Amino acid sequence: MVIPVHDVNPVRRTPVVTYALIGANVLVFWFMPGLSGSVAGDSSLAQACHLHAFLEHYAAVPRELIHHQLAQLVPTGEVRGAGCQLGPPDYTKSPVLSVFTAMFLHGGWLHLLGNMLFLLIFGNNIEDRMGHVRFAAFYLICGYAASYGFALFNADSTEPLIGASGAIAGVLGAYLVLYPRARVWVLVPFLVFLPLRLPAWLVLGFWFALQAVYSSGEGVSDAGAVAYAAHVVGFLAGMLLAWPLKPGTPPPPEPRGLLFGRRARPRHTW
Template sequence: MVIPVHDVNPVRRTPVVTYALIAANVFVFLFMPGLSGSVAGDSSLAQTCHLHAFLEHYAAVPRELIHHQLPQLVPTGEVRGAACVVNPPGYEKSPALSVLTAMFLHGGWLHLLGNMLFLLIFGNNIEDRMGHVRFALFYVACGYAASYGFAVLNADSTDPLIGASGAIAGVLGAYLVLYPKARVWVLVPFLVFLPLRLPAWLVLGFWFVLQAVYSSGEGVSGAGTVAYAAHVVGFLAGMLLAWPLKAGTPPPPEPRGLLFGRRARPRHSW
Protein backbone atom coordinates (compact mmCIF):
# COMPACT_ATOMS: atom_id res chain seq x y z
CA MET A 1 0.00 0.00 0.00
CA VAL A 2 1.44 3.37 -1.01
CA ILE A 3 1.19 6.31 1.38
CA PRO A 4 0.51 9.72 -0.20
CA VAL A 5 2.32 12.64 1.42
CA HIS A 6 1.84 15.58 -0.96
CA ASP A 7 0.41 16.49 -4.35
CA VAL A 8 1.87 18.94 -6.88
CA ASN A 9 -1.38 20.79 -7.51
CA PRO A 10 -1.58 24.32 -6.03
CA VAL A 11 -4.88 25.87 -4.96
CA ARG A 12 -6.17 29.42 -5.41
CA ARG A 13 -7.99 29.80 -2.09
CA THR A 14 -7.76 28.53 1.46
CA PRO A 15 -9.65 25.21 1.86
CA VAL A 16 -11.58 26.28 4.94
CA VAL A 17 -14.13 23.46 4.70
CA THR A 18 -11.39 20.84 4.46
CA TYR A 19 -9.66 22.29 7.51
CA ALA A 20 -12.97 22.51 9.39
CA LEU A 21 -13.78 18.87 8.63
CA ILE A 22 -10.37 17.77 9.89
CA ALA A 23 -10.74 19.83 13.07
CA ALA A 24 -14.25 18.46 13.69
CA ASN A 25 -13.14 14.86 13.24
CA VAL A 26 -10.22 15.29 15.63
CA PHE A 27 -12.40 17.07 18.21
CA VAL A 28 -15.08 14.36 18.16
CA PHE A 29 -12.46 11.62 18.40
CA LEU A 30 -10.82 13.19 21.44
CA PHE A 31 -14.13 13.28 23.31
CA MET A 32 -15.49 9.87 22.30
CA PRO A 33 -16.40 7.62 25.26
CA GLY A 34 -13.63 5.18 26.07
CA LEU A 35 -10.91 7.57 24.91
CA SER A 36 -11.57 10.82 26.72
CA GLY A 37 -11.91 9.21 30.15
CA SER A 38 -15.47 10.48 30.44
CA VAL A 39 -16.41 7.23 32.12
CA ALA A 40 -13.34 7.05 34.34
CA GLY A 41 -13.96 5.18 37.54
CA ASP A 42 -16.62 2.95 35.99
CA SER A 43 -16.10 -0.78 35.74
CA SER A 44 -14.88 -2.29 32.50
CA LEU A 45 -18.40 -3.56 31.85
CA ALA A 46 -19.88 -0.12 32.39
CA GLN A 47 -17.34 1.46 30.05
CA THR A 48 -18.06 -1.11 27.38
CA CYS A 49 -21.78 -0.61 27.82
CA HIS A 50 -21.37 3.16 27.60
CA LEU A 51 -19.32 2.89 24.42
CA HIS A 52 -21.83 0.52 22.82
CA ALA A 53 -24.66 2.88 23.72
CA PHE A 54 -22.76 5.81 22.19
CA LEU A 55 -22.16 3.90 18.96
CA GLU A 56 -25.75 2.70 18.77
CA HIS A 57 -26.95 6.29 19.08
CA TYR A 58 -24.53 7.96 16.67
CA ALA A 59 -23.17 5.27 14.32
CA ALA A 60 -24.93 4.10 11.17
CA VAL A 61 -26.27 0.55 11.45
CA PRO A 62 -27.10 -1.14 8.11
CA ARG A 63 -30.15 -2.98 9.44
CA GLU A 64 -31.58 0.27 10.78
CA LEU A 65 -30.99 2.07 7.49
CA ILE A 66 -32.72 -0.62 5.44
CA HIS A 67 -35.34 -2.11 7.79
CA HIS A 68 -35.70 0.74 10.33
CA GLN A 69 -35.36 -1.72 13.21
CA LEU A 70 -33.67 -0.31 16.30
CA PRO A 71 -32.01 -2.91 18.59
CA GLN A 72 -32.83 -2.65 22.28
CA LEU A 73 -29.92 -4.67 23.64
CA VAL A 74 -26.26 -5.18 22.81
CA PRO A 75 -25.73 -8.94 23.47
CA THR A 76 -22.16 -9.18 22.13
CA GLY A 77 -18.60 -9.13 23.43
CA GLU A 78 -18.07 -8.34 27.11
CA VAL A 79 -21.68 -7.31 27.63
CA ARG A 80 -23.21 -10.57 26.43
CA GLY A 81 -26.00 -11.47 28.81
CA ALA A 82 -25.54 -8.28 30.79
CA ALA A 83 -28.72 -6.62 29.48
CA CYS A 84 -26.91 -3.50 28.36
CA VAL A 85 -29.80 -1.29 27.30
CA VAL A 86 -28.73 1.06 24.53
CA ASN A 87 -32.10 2.37 23.39
CA PRO A 88 -34.23 3.11 26.46
CA PRO A 89 -38.03 3.29 26.17
CA GLY A 90 -39.15 6.42 24.35
CA TYR A 91 -35.82 6.90 22.57
CA GLU A 92 -36.22 7.92 18.95
CA LYS A 93 -33.19 7.47 16.72
CA SER A 94 -33.07 8.84 13.19
CA PRO A 95 -31.20 6.28 11.06
CA ALA A 96 -30.76 8.83 8.27
CA LEU A 97 -29.21 11.36 10.65
CA SER A 98 -26.93 8.69 12.11
CA VAL A 99 -25.20 8.46 8.71
CA LEU A 100 -24.08 12.07 9.15
CA THR A 101 -22.93 11.67 12.75
CA ALA A 102 -21.11 8.44 11.88
CA MET A 103 -18.89 10.36 9.44
CA PHE A 104 -17.19 12.01 12.42
CA LEU A 105 -16.54 8.84 14.45
CA HIS A 106 -13.36 6.78 14.19
CA GLY A 107 -12.25 3.51 15.72
CA GLY A 108 -8.67 4.49 16.58
CA TRP A 109 -5.78 6.85 15.95
CA LEU A 110 -4.64 5.09 12.79
CA HIS A 111 -8.18 5.13 11.40
CA LEU A 112 -8.43 8.86 12.10
CA LEU A 113 -4.96 9.90 10.94
CA GLY A 114 -5.16 7.87 7.73
CA ASN A 115 -8.47 9.44 6.78
CA MET A 116 -7.37 12.96 7.64
CA LEU A 117 -4.15 12.58 5.65
CA PHE A 118 -6.06 11.67 2.49
CA LEU A 119 -8.58 14.45 3.09
CA LEU A 120 -5.84 17.04 3.59
CA ILE A 121 -3.91 16.05 0.46
CA PHE A 122 -6.79 15.64 -1.97
CA GLY A 123 -9.65 17.59 -0.43
CA ASN A 124 -8.13 21.05 -0.86
CA ASN A 125 -8.10 20.82 -4.66
CA ILE A 126 -11.66 19.51 -4.87
CA GLU A 127 -12.85 22.29 -2.58
CA ASP A 128 -10.90 24.81 -4.66
CA ARG A 129 -12.60 23.55 -7.81
CA MET A 130 -16.13 23.26 -6.42
CA GLY A 131 -16.22 26.14 -3.97
CA HIS A 132 -16.75 25.91 -0.23
CA VAL A 133 -20.51 25.28 -0.09
CA ARG A 134 -20.68 22.85 -2.99
CA PHE A 135 -17.72 20.92 -1.62
CA ALA A 136 -19.39 20.56 1.78
CA LEU A 137 -22.56 19.25 0.13
CA PHE A 138 -20.53 16.97 -2.12
CA TYR A 139 -18.64 15.53 0.86
CA VAL A 140 -21.84 14.75 2.75
CA ALA A 141 -23.52 13.30 -0.36
CA CYS A 142 -20.61 10.91 -0.93
CA GLY A 143 -20.75 9.84 2.71
CA TYR A 144 -24.46 9.08 2.43
CA ALA A 145 -23.97 7.19 -0.82
CA ALA A 146 -21.20 5.10 0.73
CA SER A 147 -23.17 4.23 3.88
CA TYR A 148 -26.42 3.40 2.11
CA GLY A 149 -24.56 1.49 -0.58
CA PHE A 150 -22.87 -0.63 2.07
CA ALA A 151 -26.19 -1.07 3.90
CA VAL A 152 -27.89 -2.37 0.76
CA LEU A 153 -25.17 -5.00 0.41
CA ASN A 154 -25.30 -5.88 4.14
CA ALA A 155 -28.94 -5.26 4.98
CA ASP A 156 -29.08 -7.55 8.02
CA SER A 157 -25.87 -6.36 9.66
CA THR A 158 -26.22 -4.84 13.13
CA ASP A 159 -22.57 -3.81 13.43
CA PRO A 160 -22.06 -0.03 13.67
CA LEU A 161 -20.58 1.64 10.61
CA ILE A 162 -18.27 4.53 11.49
CA GLY A 163 -15.65 6.72 9.85
CA ALA A 164 -15.19 9.38 7.20
CA SER A 165 -13.71 6.88 4.75
CA GLY A 166 -16.77 6.74 2.50
CA ALA A 167 -16.97 10.51 2.12
CA ILE A 168 -13.20 10.79 1.59
CA ALA A 169 -13.34 8.00 -0.99
CA GLY A 170 -15.72 10.28 -2.87
CA VAL A 171 -13.09 13.02 -2.73
CA LEU A 172 -10.55 10.60 -4.21
CA GLY A 173 -12.96 9.67 -6.99
CA ALA A 174 -13.50 13.33 -7.82
CA TYR A 175 -9.75 13.95 -7.84
CA LEU A 176 -9.25 11.10 -10.30
CA VAL A 177 -11.82 12.64 -12.64
CA LEU A 178 -10.68 16.26 -12.33
CA TYR A 179 -6.91 15.93 -11.92
CA PRO A 180 -5.80 12.54 -13.31
CA LYS A 181 -2.40 13.85 -14.46
CA ALA A 182 -1.49 15.76 -11.31
CA ARG A 183 1.62 14.43 -9.62
CA VAL A 184 1.43 12.91 -6.15
CA TRP A 185 4.40 12.25 -3.89
CA VAL A 186 4.02 8.84 -2.23
CA LEU A 187 6.04 6.59 0.04
CA VAL A 188 6.32 3.04 -1.29
CA PRO A 189 7.35 0.36 1.23
CA PHE A 190 10.24 -1.62 -0.24
CA LEU A 191 12.65 -2.59 2.53
CA VAL A 192 12.54 1.12 3.37
CA PHE A 193 10.00 3.74 2.34
CA LEU A 194 10.93 4.98 -1.13
CA PRO A 195 9.67 8.45 -2.13
CA LEU A 196 8.24 8.53 -5.66
CA ARG A 197 6.27 11.08 -7.62
CA LEU A 198 3.51 9.35 -9.55
CA PRO A 199 0.50 10.48 -11.58
CA ALA A 200 -2.74 10.69 -9.64
CA TRP A 201 -4.49 8.24 -11.95
CA LEU A 202 -1.98 5.56 -10.97
CA VAL A 203 -2.06 6.27 -7.23
CA LEU A 204 -5.84 6.53 -6.98
CA GLY A 205 -6.51 3.81 -9.51
CA PHE A 206 -4.32 1.42 -7.52
CA TRP A 207 -6.10 2.43 -4.31
CA PHE A 208 -9.52 1.79 -5.87
CA VAL A 209 -8.52 -1.62 -7.22
CA LEU A 210 -7.33 -2.65 -3.75
CA GLN A 211 -10.63 -1.58 -2.19
CA ALA A 212 -12.60 -3.46 -4.84
CA VAL A 213 -10.55 -6.63 -4.31
CA TYR A 214 -10.83 -6.44 -0.53
CA SER A 215 -14.55 -5.61 -0.58
CA SER A 216 -15.72 -9.18 -1.16
CA GLY A 217 -16.43 -10.91 2.11
CA GLU A 218 -15.35 -8.04 4.36
CA GLY A 219 -17.36 -6.54 7.20
CA VAL A 220 -17.84 -3.20 8.83
CA SER A 221 -15.36 -0.70 10.29
CA GLY A 222 -14.58 -1.61 13.85
CA ALA A 223 -13.53 -4.82 15.56
CA GLY A 224 -10.60 -5.11 13.18
CA THR A 225 -12.65 -5.01 9.97
CA VAL A 226 -13.03 -2.39 7.25
CA ALA A 227 -16.04 -1.44 5.13
CA TYR A 228 -14.26 -1.74 1.80
CA ALA A 229 -17.56 -1.85 -0.09
CA ALA A 230 -18.41 1.59 1.33
CA HIS A 231 -15.10 2.89 -0.03
CA VAL A 232 -15.93 1.52 -3.48
CA VAL A 233 -19.41 3.06 -3.52
CA GLY A 234 -18.15 6.39 -2.19
CA PHE A 235 -15.39 6.51 -4.81
CA LEU A 236 -17.82 5.83 -7.65
CA ALA A 237 -20.25 8.42 -6.28
CA GLY A 238 -17.46 11.00 -6.20
CA MET A 239 -16.54 10.25 -9.81
CA LEU A 240 -20.15 10.55 -10.92
CA LEU A 241 -20.81 13.83 -9.10
CA ALA A 242 -17.55 15.40 -10.28
CA TRP A 243 -17.90 14.43 -13.93
CA PRO A 244 -20.04 17.47 -14.94
CA LEU A 245 -17.22 19.73 -13.67
CA LYS A 246 -14.54 18.05 -15.76
CA ALA A 247 -15.00 20.26 -18.85
CA GLY A 248 -14.29 23.43 -16.87
CA THR A 249 -11.35 22.16 -14.83
CA PRO A 250 -8.08 24.00 -15.42
CA PRO A 251 -5.19 21.61 -16.21
CA PRO A 252 -2.78 20.82 -13.38
CA PRO A 253 0.67 22.42 -13.56
CA GLU A 254 3.18 20.89 -15.95
CA PRO A 255 5.16 18.24 -14.01
CA ARG A 256 8.77 19.03 -13.29
CA GLY A 257 11.51 17.08 -11.59
CA LEU A 258 11.27 13.38 -10.85
CA LEU A 259 8.75 11.16 -12.58
CA PHE A 260 8.82 7.45 -11.67
CA GLY A 261 12.29 8.07 -10.23
CA ARG A 262 13.64 9.85 -13.35
CA ARG A 263 13.77 13.47 -14.36
CA ALA A 264 10.88 14.33 -16.65
CA ARG A 265 11.76 15.44 -20.14
CA PRO A 266 10.68 18.96 -21.14
CA ARG A 267 7.81 19.22 -23.60
CA HIS A 268 7.90 21.62 -26.54
CA SER A 269 5.01 23.37 -28.23
CA TRP A 270 4.95 23.65 -31.98
Protein backbone atom coordinates in the same frame (compact mmCIF):
# COMPACT_ATOMS: atom_id res chain seq x y z
CA MET B 1 -0.31 -0.24 -0.75
CA VAL B 2 1.25 3.23 -1.06
CA ILE B 3 0.97 6.12 1.39
CA PRO B 4 0.33 9.54 -0.22
CA VAL B 5 2.08 12.47 1.44
CA HIS B 6 1.67 15.39 -0.99
CA ASP B 7 0.31 16.26 -4.41
CA VAL B 8 1.81 18.66 -6.94
CA ASN B 9 -1.42 20.58 -7.56
CA PRO B 10 -1.63 24.07 -5.99
CA VAL B 11 -4.96 25.68 -5.08
CA ARG B 12 -6.24 29.20 -5.60
CA ARG B 13 -8.16 29.60 -2.35
CA THR B 14 -7.89 28.41 1.24
CA PRO B 15 -9.77 25.09 1.66
CA VAL B 16 -11.69 26.18 4.74
CA VAL B 17 -14.26 23.38 4.50
CA THR B 18 -11.56 20.73 4.25
CA TYR B 19 -9.80 22.17 7.29
CA ALA B 20 -13.10 22.43 9.18
CA LEU B 21 -13.94 18.79 8.44
CA ILE B 22 -10.52 17.67 9.66
CA GLY B 23 -10.85 19.74 12.81
CA ALA B 24 -14.36 18.42 13.50
CA ASN B 25 -13.28 14.80 13.06
CA VAL B 26 -10.30 15.22 15.39
CA LEU B 27 -12.39 17.06 17.99
CA VAL B 28 -15.17 14.46 17.99
CA PHE B 29 -12.68 11.62 18.24
CA TRP B 30 -10.91 13.24 21.18
CA PHE B 31 -14.15 13.44 23.15
CA MET B 32 -15.53 10.02 22.23
CA PRO B 33 -16.12 8.07 25.46
CA GLY B 34 -13.94 5.04 26.06
CA LEU B 35 -11.24 5.99 23.56
CA SER B 36 -9.02 8.17 25.75
CA GLY B 37 -8.10 5.20 27.88
CA SER B 38 -7.40 3.01 24.87
CA VAL B 39 -5.07 5.65 23.44
CA ALA B 40 -3.13 5.71 26.70
CA GLY B 41 -3.08 1.92 26.83
CA ASP B 42 -5.38 1.78 29.86
CA SER B 43 -8.62 0.43 28.40
CA SER B 44 -11.13 -1.29 30.66
CA LEU B 45 -14.48 -3.02 30.43
CA ALA B 46 -16.23 0.09 31.72
CA GLN B 47 -14.69 2.20 28.97
CA ALA B 48 -15.63 -0.38 26.36
CA CYS B 49 -19.23 -0.38 27.57
CA HIS B 50 -19.39 3.40 27.40
CA LEU B 51 -18.03 3.29 23.87
CA HIS B 52 -20.49 0.60 22.75
CA ALA B 53 -23.41 2.61 24.15
CA PHE B 54 -22.16 5.74 22.39
CA LEU B 55 -21.78 3.97 19.04
CA GLU B 56 -25.18 2.32 19.31
CA HIS B 57 -26.68 5.79 19.67
CA TYR B 58 -24.71 7.72 17.03
CA ALA B 59 -23.37 5.17 14.54
CA ALA B 60 -25.23 4.07 11.42
CA VAL B 61 -26.57 0.51 11.48
CA PRO B 62 -27.43 -1.14 8.13
CA ARG B 63 -30.57 -2.88 9.40
CA GLU B 64 -31.87 0.42 10.74
CA LEU B 65 -31.13 2.21 7.48
CA ILE B 66 -32.83 -0.36 5.23
CA HIS B 67 -35.57 -1.86 7.38
CA HIS B 68 -36.01 0.97 9.92
CA GLN B 69 -35.91 -1.66 12.66
CA LEU B 70 -34.47 0.03 15.73
CA ALA B 71 -32.94 -2.12 18.45
CA GLN B 72 -35.18 -2.81 21.43
CA LEU B 73 -32.24 -3.50 23.72
CA VAL B 74 -29.02 -1.47 23.54
CA PRO B 75 -25.90 -1.14 25.70
CA THR B 76 -26.58 1.26 28.54
CA GLY B 77 -22.94 2.07 29.22
CA GLU B 78 -22.93 0.16 32.50
CA VAL B 79 -21.05 -3.03 33.31
CA ARG B 80 -22.95 -6.17 34.20
CA GLY B 81 -20.88 -9.17 35.22
CA ALA B 82 -18.29 -9.86 32.55
CA GLY B 83 -20.10 -7.85 29.88
CA CYS B 84 -22.11 -4.72 29.19
CA GLN B 85 -25.61 -4.21 30.54
CA LEU B 86 -28.45 -4.01 28.03
CA GLY B 87 -31.68 -2.08 28.36
CA PRO B 88 -34.34 -0.20 26.41
CA PRO B 89 -32.93 2.93 24.77
CA ASP B 90 -33.67 6.18 26.60
CA TYR B 91 -33.41 8.18 23.36
CA THR B 92 -35.08 8.37 19.97
CA LYS B 93 -32.69 7.53 17.16
CA SER B 94 -33.09 8.74 13.59
CA PRO B 95 -31.43 6.31 11.13
CA VAL B 96 -31.09 9.06 8.51
CA LEU B 97 -29.40 11.43 10.93
CA SER B 98 -27.16 8.62 12.21
CA VAL B 99 -25.43 8.52 8.82
CA PHE B 100 -24.34 12.13 9.36
CA THR B 101 -23.10 11.61 12.91
CA ALA B 102 -21.34 8.36 11.96
CA MET B 103 -19.25 10.25 9.40
CA PHE B 104 -17.42 12.00 12.26
CA LEU B 105 -16.74 8.88 14.37
CA HIS B 106 -13.62 6.72 14.18
CA GLY B 107 -12.56 3.54 15.90
CA GLY B 108 -8.94 4.43 16.61
CA TRP B 109 -6.05 6.77 15.91
CA LEU B 110 -4.91 4.91 12.80
CA HIS B 111 -8.42 4.97 11.40
CA LEU B 112 -8.68 8.71 12.02
CA LEU B 113 -5.21 9.71 10.82
CA GLY B 114 -5.44 7.65 7.65
CA ASN B 115 -8.74 9.25 6.67
CA MET B 116 -7.60 12.78 7.51
CA LEU B 117 -4.38 12.34 5.52
CA PHE B 118 -6.29 11.46 2.35
CA LEU B 119 -8.78 14.28 2.95
CA LEU B 120 -6.00 16.83 3.47
CA ILE B 121 -4.08 15.85 0.34
CA PHE B 122 -6.95 15.47 -2.11
CA GLY B 123 -9.81 17.46 -0.59
CA ASN B 124 -8.27 20.90 -1.05
CA ASN B 125 -8.23 20.68 -4.85
CA ILE B 126 -11.79 19.37 -5.06
CA GLU B 127 -12.98 22.18 -2.78
CA ASP B 128 -11.01 24.66 -4.87
CA ARG B 129 -12.72 23.43 -8.04
CA MET B 130 -16.24 23.16 -6.62
CA GLY B 131 -16.29 26.05 -4.18
CA HIS B 132 -16.87 25.85 -0.45
CA VAL B 133 -20.64 25.30 -0.33
CA ARG B 134 -20.83 22.83 -3.21
CA PHE B 135 -17.89 20.89 -1.81
CA ALA B 136 -19.57 20.58 1.59
CA ALA B 137 -22.74 19.29 -0.09
CA PHE B 138 -20.70 16.96 -2.30
CA TYR B 139 -18.90 15.52 0.74
CA LEU B 140 -22.16 14.79 2.54
CA ILE B 141 -23.83 13.29 -0.54
CA CYS B 142 -20.89 10.91 -1.06
CA GLY B 143 -20.97 9.95 2.61
CA TYR B 144 -24.68 9.17 2.46
CA ALA B 145 -24.32 7.27 -0.81
CA ALA B 146 -21.50 5.18 0.68
CA SER B 147 -23.42 4.35 3.86
CA TYR B 148 -26.67 3.44 2.14
CA GLY B 149 -24.81 1.57 -0.59
CA PHE B 150 -23.04 -0.54 2.01
CA ALA B 151 -26.32 -1.07 3.87
CA LEU B 152 -28.02 -2.37 0.72
CA PHE B 153 -25.41 -5.13 0.49
CA ASN B 154 -25.61 -5.85 4.23
CA ALA B 155 -29.27 -5.15 4.97
CA ASP B 156 -29.49 -7.44 8.02
CA SER B 157 -26.24 -6.37 9.67
CA THR B 158 -26.42 -4.84 13.14
CA GLU B 159 -22.74 -3.88 13.26
CA PRO B 160 -22.24 -0.10 13.64
CA LEU B 161 -20.88 1.69 10.58
CA ILE B 162 -18.55 4.58 11.42
CA GLY B 163 -15.89 6.68 9.76
CA ALA B 164 -15.43 9.38 7.13
CA SER B 165 -13.86 7.03 4.59
CA GLY B 166 -17.01 6.71 2.46
CA ALA B 167 -17.21 10.48 1.96
CA ILE B 168 -13.45 10.73 1.46
CA ALA B 169 -13.62 7.95 -1.12
CA GLY B 170 -15.96 10.25 -3.02
CA VAL B 171 -13.29 12.96 -2.87
CA LEU B 172 -10.77 10.50 -4.32
CA GLY B 173 -13.16 9.56 -7.11
CA ALA B 174 -13.66 13.22 -7.98
CA TYR B 175 -9.90 13.81 -7.96
CA LEU B 176 -9.37 10.92 -10.36
CA VAL B 177 -11.89 12.44 -12.78
CA LEU B 178 -10.69 16.04 -12.53
CA TYR B 179 -6.93 15.67 -12.03
CA PRO B 180 -5.83 12.26 -13.35
CA ARG B 181 -2.45 13.61 -14.47
CA ALA B 182 -1.56 15.43 -11.25
CA ARG B 183 1.56 14.04 -9.60
CA VAL B 184 1.35 12.62 -6.10
CA TRP B 185 4.30 12.00 -3.80
CA VAL B 186 3.89 8.62 -2.11
CA LEU B 187 5.84 6.37 0.23
CA VAL B 188 6.09 2.69 -0.63
CA PRO B 189 6.37 0.54 2.55
CA PHE B 190 7.73 -2.59 0.87
CA LEU B 191 10.51 -0.47 -0.66
CA VAL B 192 11.57 0.78 2.80
CA PHE B 193 9.35 3.85 2.37
CA LEU B 194 11.05 4.94 -0.83
CA PRO B 195 9.52 8.26 -1.99
CA LEU B 196 8.05 8.19 -5.51
CA ARG B 197 6.14 10.73 -7.54
CA LEU B 198 3.36 8.98 -9.41
CA PRO B 199 0.40 10.16 -11.49
CA ALA B 200 -2.87 10.43 -9.61
CA TRP B 201 -4.61 7.99 -11.95
CA LEU B 202 -2.15 5.29 -10.91
CA VAL B 203 -2.29 6.02 -7.17
CA LEU B 204 -6.07 6.36 -6.96
CA GLY B 205 -6.79 3.66 -9.53
CA PHE B 206 -4.68 1.22 -7.54
CA TRP B 207 -6.43 2.27 -4.32
CA PHE B 208 -9.86 1.72 -5.87
CA ALA B 209 -8.86 -1.66 -7.29
CA LEU B 210 -7.76 -2.80 -3.83
CA GLN B 211 -11.05 -1.67 -2.29
CA ALA B 212 -13.01 -3.52 -4.96
CA VAL B 213 -11.04 -6.72 -4.37
CA TYR B 214 -11.26 -6.43 -0.59
CA SER B 215 -15.01 -5.75 -0.73
CA SER B 216 -15.46 -9.23 -2.19
CA GLY B 217 -13.60 -10.71 0.79
CA GLU B 218 -10.54 -11.68 -1.24
CA GLY B 219 -7.06 -11.01 0.12
CA VAL B 220 -8.07 -9.96 3.65
CA SER B 221 -9.05 -11.84 6.78
CA ASP B 222 -10.95 -8.92 8.36
CA ALA B 223 -13.20 -8.00 5.43
CA GLY B 224 -16.15 -7.77 7.79
CA ALA B 225 -14.41 -5.22 10.03
CA VAL B 226 -13.80 -2.68 7.26
CA ALA B 227 -16.62 -1.40 5.06
CA TYR B 228 -14.79 -1.76 1.76
CA ALA B 229 -18.07 -1.78 -0.16
CA ALA B 230 -18.78 1.70 1.25
CA HIS B 231 -15.44 2.87 -0.16
CA VAL B 232 -16.34 1.50 -3.59
CA VAL B 233 -19.79 3.13 -3.63
CA GLY B 234 -18.46 6.45 -2.33
CA PHE B 235 -15.69 6.48 -4.93
CA LEU B 236 -18.12 5.83 -7.80
CA ALA B 237 -20.52 8.48 -6.47
CA GLY B 238 -17.69 11.02 -6.38
CA MET B 239 -16.73 10.21 -9.97
CA LEU B 240 -20.28 10.64 -11.22
CA LEU B 241 -20.84 13.92 -9.38
CA ALA B 242 -17.53 15.38 -10.56
CA TRP B 243 -17.86 14.32 -14.21
CA PRO B 244 -19.86 17.42 -15.33
CA LEU B 245 -17.02 19.64 -14.03
CA LYS B 246 -14.32 17.90 -16.04
CA PRO B 247 -14.55 19.97 -19.27
CA GLY B 248 -13.89 23.26 -17.45
CA THR B 249 -11.17 22.01 -15.13
CA PRO B 250 -7.70 23.39 -15.90
CA PRO B 251 -4.93 20.78 -15.96
CA PRO B 252 -2.47 20.65 -13.05
CA PRO B 253 0.94 22.27 -13.55
CA GLU B 254 3.65 20.18 -15.12
CA PRO B 255 5.94 19.07 -12.27
CA ARG B 256 9.61 19.86 -12.36
CA GLY B 257 12.58 18.53 -10.39
CA LEU B 258 12.47 15.08 -8.87
CA LEU B 259 10.62 12.31 -10.66
CA PHE B 260 10.28 8.81 -9.21
CA GLY B 261 12.89 9.67 -6.57
CA ARG B 262 15.44 10.95 -9.12
CA ARG B 263 16.00 14.32 -10.71
CA ALA B 264 14.28 14.59 -14.07
CA ARG B 265 16.25 15.57 -17.13
CA PRO B 266 15.54 19.08 -18.43
CA ARG B 267 13.42 19.24 -21.54
CA HIS B 268 14.59 21.33 -24.52
CA THR B 269 12.06 23.39 -26.38
CA TRP B 270 12.35 24.46 -29.96
